[in-house]
Amino acid sequence: MLFADLYFLYAFLPICFAAYFLFKNINAKNAVLIITSLIFYAYGEPLKIFLFVGSALLNYLLARWIDSTRGKKICKAVLTICLLYNFGMLGVFKYTDFMISNVNAIFGSHIPAQNIALPLGISFYTFQIVSYVIDVYWEKVPVQKKFHKLLLYISLFPQLVAGPIVRYQTVAEEIDNRRTTIYDVIDGFTRLIIGLSKKVLLANNLNTIVNNCFGENISDATVVATWIGVIAYAMQVYFDFSGYSDMAIGIGRIFGFHFDENFRHPFMCRSISEFWQRWHISLGSFFRDYLLYVPIFGKRRAVLSLFLVWFTTGLWHGASWNYVIWGLYFGVFIFIETKIGKKRLKNAPTLLMHIYNKLVILIGFGIFKFENISELGNFFKNLVGANGNIFANTETFSNLKSHIFIFAIALVACFPIAEFFKRRFEASHPFVASLAMVCTTAFLILLLFINTAVLVKTFSSNNPFLYWNF
Structure with a gap:
């Protein structure tokens, strides 16, 4: 179900x-x-x-x-x-x-x-x-x-x-x-509707962009299409998985259970280490607490344990070598960051850190996407135009133009805009705060109506979450 x-x-x-x-x-x-x-x-x-x-x-x-x-x-x-x-x-x-x-x-x-x-x-x-x-x-x-x-x-x-x-x-x-309070019910249904919207309105539409960009054969994709496709795919996975987590946390809240957060706006990170402190938090904490300090490794415990964790993280996601490569890929960057040190990373220029980590993250999602090693190789070639394909074509921009609204909304939704306005309104005059609550409620009802309409329209389509495969 x-x-x-x-x-x-x-x-x-x-x-x-x-x-x-x-x-x-x-x-x-x-x-x-x-x-x-x-x-x-x-x-x-x-x-x-x-x-x-x-x-x-x-x-x-x-x-x-x-x-x-x-x-x-x-x-x-x-x-x-x-x-x-x-x-x-x-x-x-x-x-x-x-x-x-x-x-x-x-x-x-x-x-x-x-x-x-x-x-x-x-x-x-x-x-x-x-x-x-x-x-x-x-x-x-x-x-x-x-x-x-x-x-x-x-x-x-x-x-x-x-x-x-x-x-x-x-x-x-x-x-x-x-016991379930009225606040649990309100917060629970809010998270439920937001999570549903992430999946139905954002992730599913981003999947269309991804499929159009990569096509049936990644080797035929243009450079621009490859970059747009991997950006859309990164957001698709985020909204799909965090949407499920939001729904799970929301439903649990209505029943009186308080599950820990699983995502904390991971694309806000300054480093790869911070990204993994914000992404799939429950999996990361499991490996940290139960696998990171394996006693059999002796003096080299820290390094070997770190790579064991990332090898296992990759393998946990799927029975394919691309997942193992994906896990070790992030393990290498986290190892490098531990050697550089938190203080140096913190003092590095903000713009440079964001460019660095976003490139690493996007390439990582490309590795995650392509299970076939040959297709993965073509993906890497496409990123730098080494496949001999043209830089861009009208089809690429037509695809983006037809989905530009969803793409833009998804980009904005990756950041804590809602939390920012919530804090501002909570600190406002009681009348303004009450008005904001009424508007928020109306917006959530509208979202539920739109989600329902979309689900009715696509009733015969299978609509699984990506992580149900893992």
Whole structure:
């Protein structure tokens, strides 16, 4: 079931809200969320729901075992078994064909691809489960002794299939004790509508620009089309993924859960390090807390751990070498920035830093876009006109002209304009602040109406979020 879908927005979600707020008892509310979350998952994965619940049950039992054997040698062995199971399942479903293709390429063998279907959200919920078990082992959180409460944490549908990766300690208290205020409802629906607009009105239209610029064969694209295409693609991924995160955070807020932010206007960054402190924050913090300081590397721990993190970050995004290259590419620049030092970077000319990081980021998105290494090579050639293609043509400018309004809105929306005006109005005279609130409400209703009209018009089209593939 897709978030940007009429069935979800006007059938599933209203029924969830109605059933949830029908009860006052927290246990009944939790039961509603568990049932609706499992229905949500089963809608897309009717058979793999058993795998999902089975994995949750196994990790529940292993975490209980870790807690009961604390201080004994077997405790670490149980943790190892747990990690091997979770990452093993992720590896089998996500990387089997990738490994087979590489074995075939290296040894000239002809092992057939297995074509194993990837369970919905496995990359996200695996990390969520692993973070819980490790935190129990490290005694950062108490073990959850009731399976249905742990199942709620793992299966909560707003963030189940595409994040953010929610830590158990973030919602542990709210599982047992939470309430929804009128401010939660207002903020929740605001985030929901904004996130939906990012996906339906911006990301989907930017995708049209990207397809028109790159065409069926990237080698035929002009220099200008390639640059416009990669700029549009960077914004498309941002609005698609941050839009989903906004919707997840908003829906969670209505249910009384307060998830951490996953994006903080990443294109405002001055450096690549800062970009990754603002982009997909929950994934970055997972690697920082659980992988960055691997003890087996000894004296060279910092450097080797850093590149392990970025290798893993790339591989997490997809079973293809372009994702590995993409991860290591950013790892190299972050390594260089750590050697230069924060003070020197801070004192560098602002314009120079913005030109530097935007070029690095855009090239990075090009690597992310093209899974085929040959196409990736053509992309690099196109950037500098080394493919022998003309610099620009009328088709390129016609494409941009027909979408210039969306392109311009997207560029502006990358920056915290709304937050700026919100702060200004909140500090204004009460009458001005009230008028601003009325105008904001009217604008949100208009946005919802426009989104609905677009979804009705494209009703038969599949409208998935990009990160549902990961």
